[in-house]
Amino acid sequence: MSLSEASDKTPVTVLTGYLGAGKTTLLNRILTESHGKKYAVIVNEFGEIGIDNDLVVGADEEVFEMNNGCVCCTVRGDLIRILEGLMKRKGKFDAIIVETTGLADPAPVAQTFFIDEEVGRKARLDAVVTVADAKWLTDRLKDAPEAKNQIAFADVILLNKTDLVSAHDLEEVEARIRGINPYARVIRTEKCKVPLDAVLDKGAFDLDRILAIEPAFLEADEHDHDHHGHVHGHHDHHGHDHHEHGPDCGCGHDHHHDHHGHDDHDHAHSHGGLKHYHDETMQSVALEIPGDVDPNKFMPWVNDLAQTEGQNFLRWKGILAFKNEPRRFVFQGVHMILDGDLQREWTPEETRRSKLVFIGKELDEAKLRQGFEACAA
Ligand SMILES: Nc1nc2c(ncn2[C@@H]2O[C@H](COP(=O)(O)OP(=O)(O)OP(=O)(O)O)[C@@H](O)[C@H]2O)c(=O)[nH]1
Numbered sequence: 001m002s003l004s005e006a007s008d009k010t011p012v013t014v015l016t017g018y019l020g021a022g023k024t025t026l027l028n029r030i031l032t033e034s035h036g037k038k039y040a041v042i043v044n045e046f047g048e049i050g051i052d053n054d055l056v057v058g059a060d061e062e063v064f065e066m067n068n069g070c071v072c073c074t075v076r077g078d079l080i081r082i083l084e085g086l087m088k089r090k091g092k093f094d095a096i097i098v099e100t101t102g103l104a105d106p107a108p109v110a111q112t113f114f115i116d117e118e119v120g121r122k123a124r125l126d127a128v129v130t131v132a133d134a135k136w137l138t139d140r141l142k143d144a145p146e147a148k149n150q151i152a153f154a155d156v157i158l159l160n161k162t163d164l165v166s167a168h169d170l171e172e173v174e175a176r177i178r179g180i181n182p183y184a185r186v187i188r189t190e191k192c193k194v195p196l197d198a199v200l201d202k203g204a205f206d207l208d209r210i211l212a213i214e215p216a217f218l219e220a221d222e223h224d225h226d227h228h229g230h231v232h233g234h235h236d237h238h239g240h241d242h243h244e245h246g247p248d249c250g251c252g253h254d255h256h257h258d259h260h261g262h263d264d265h266d267h268a269h270s271h272g273g274l275k276h277y278h279d280e281t282m283q284s285v286a287l288e289i290p291g292d293v294d295p296n297k298f299m300p301w302v303n304d305l306a307q308t309e310g311q312n313f314l315r316w317k318g319i320l321a322f323k324n325e326p327r328r329f330v331f332q333g334v335h336m337i338l339d340g341d342l343q344r345e346w347t348p349e350e351t352r353r354s355k356l357v358f359i360g361k362e363l364d365e366a367k368l369r370q371g372f373e374a375c376a377a
Contacts, residue, residue: 014098014100016153016154018136021136022189031198040093042083042097049079066249071301079112106149110153111337125332155185180198282359288353288354306333308338310336312363318331327342327343329342
């Protein structure tokens with residue numbers, strides 16, 4: 001991970017969600033609303049002729065398609081080429097939206113913005129937005145590992161098609177989402193009707209908000225601390241490979257991360273009406289140091305962590321106070337790929353503190369905490 005400035009990079013929104021959830025509906029909304037901005041749209045149709053292209057409206061926007069191969073390998077190459085082409089014409093648009101296929105794992109798409117130096121200098125991953133189908137999500141969480149990953153991965157989740165379910169069922173499905181990803185902002189929508197500033201240009205993944213609300217949700221459940229990152233010993237690793245290739249394709253992506261849908265034994269707890277589901281295959285850990293960290297300790301620690309544990313981290317993010325640094329260090333990771341920026345200065349009203357959150361599988365909270373605390377300045 002290297003240090004760079006975030007300021008004038010083009011924001012990129014990665015749009016994901018299961019088949020039929022409403023991604024195209026959202027995209028059309030973004031492109032037709034009068035916002036005075038120009039978006040370049042990259043549509044990834046997984047191994048088929050892109051019909052989404054025809055469905056996307058908006059005369060001014062340019063739509064690029066990527067049609068070939070596994071998103072994790074060949075498509076990353078395609079994406080880099082398209083992005084580099086776009087960057088050469090910088091100034092013609094304000095932001096980039098990448099719509100991923102309903103089946104794609106968003107990780108390799110998100111990682112592209114950290115991995116490729118040229119792309120990373122000019123574009124920044126703004127947020128991963130997942131559209132979830134209120135009617136079908138609960139079923140898909142049982143039978144489609146991709147659906148769960150997309151929820152776990154998200155910064156913003158549109159819980160769409162609210163017109164198709166009862167208020168009770170909506171509560172249920174939102175509680176399931178929260179059990180997988182307590183950090184995403186969940187917005188209930190019909191036909192993806194949402195103020196665009198809720199999904200676009202969130203900046204650093206809405207990190208302030210995430211880290212501010214953070215343990216409040218989790219700690220509502222005082223009787224059971226282990227959902228912070230309890231390591232469950234009975235995961236079924238069926239090793240099903242949902243990609244066309246084996247683990248040695250060299251793309252650095254985790255091809256064996258799909259637990260095989262045996263996760264229907266989530267625990268539900270109820271506290272004052274707020275139902276809690278703890279997803280057994282997806283956990284989150286939030287860590288805080290009430291002060292500065294030493295970058296000379298932190299950087300080697302996270303880089304090492306990325307190598308050794310990165311497979312299990314879907315997303316990790318943080319805001320850190322580095323010793324003798326007036327600016328906040330904002331950091332994000334997708335599996336073993338990391339990115340960090342020195343951003344705005346800490347304001348006089350803010351207490352300098354350092355926070356990290358992890359969303360992933362088999363997180364060893366005690367070990368992560370110990371490692372992070374050893375980085376204190
Ligand atoms: N009832 C209802 N239908 C919706 C809503 N939002 C979208 N739809 C419909 O759901 C269908 C799928 O929506 P799309 O936007 O094409 O979904 P998608 O995620 O792009 O689908 P794929 O490209 O197949 O992955 C369309 O017929 C939409 O009109 C909603 O809030 N309520």
